[in-house]
Amino acid sequence: MSRKLFIAGNWKMNSSAVASVEVARGMASELGSVEAVDLAICPPFVYIPGVAEALKDSNIGVGAQNMYFEDNGAFTGEISARMLKDIGCRYVILGHSERRHVIGETDELINAKIIKALAGGLEVMFCVGELLDQRKSDRTTEVVTTQITAGLKNIGPEALLGITIAYEPVWAIGTGETATPDQAQETHAMIRALIGQLYGTELAESIRIQYGGSVKPGNAAELLGCPDVDGALVGGASMTVEDFSGIVNSVL
Secondary structure, eight states, X not given: OOOOOEEEEEOOSOOOHHXXXXXHHHHHHXXXXXXXXXXXXXXXXXXXXXXXXXXXXXXXXXXXXXXXXXXXXXXXXXXXXXXXXXXXXXXXXXXXXXXXXIIOOOHHHXXXXXXXXXXTTOEEEEEEOOOHHHHHTTXXXXXXHHHHHHHTTTOOHXXXXXXXXXXXXGXXXXXXXXXXXXXXXHHHHHHHHHHXXXXXXXXXXXXXXXXXXXXXXXXXXXXXXXXXXXXXXXXXXXXXXXXXXXXXXXXX
């Protein structure tokens, strides 16, 4: 089954108000008319309005890097799905490895966020992936299976259509190391088979699975050419128009 590629940029805790708008304008100019691939940029919370304004007449969507699982209330420092929708977001990244391993988010918390995001009308990039020691001890399948099973708890087949799974081997994020195309394909195929067990073959063939981990213009075409790799969640290379355009253009 042919799945439309989805390439998203995660700017993490970088940029500035002026620079974020400048880069977004550049991307709107270079990539704004692209229709063959779905595109999104996920800047830090405080830069979302400026980026959304710069991208408003383009085909590039805007997403957030996180959110909370309540609509409103006494949750100082948190952001709700409603708030994100209000400032122009279509997407949200949940379960990113840095949220799991730096901030300490659990599978249960990530699950609650996914449920709330979908209910609030956001599309979710749900991140999973193993640490280096887990890969070396041949636990990739075990770790990713646990993360996916727990993260999708109480999410029905219809809601699943609003989720893109992003496989990000933690050892390949910001390290310059990249999973080989064979490694990426193997894990993506395993994830698709797991979704098939949980939801059936038809949904498993429909769901998109992104790869995240040091994706660059030089390796994007080979990675994205794998049959079960349906896009990329791009970190550092999404911070410049040249690199992000290079990644996108490599598959057009």
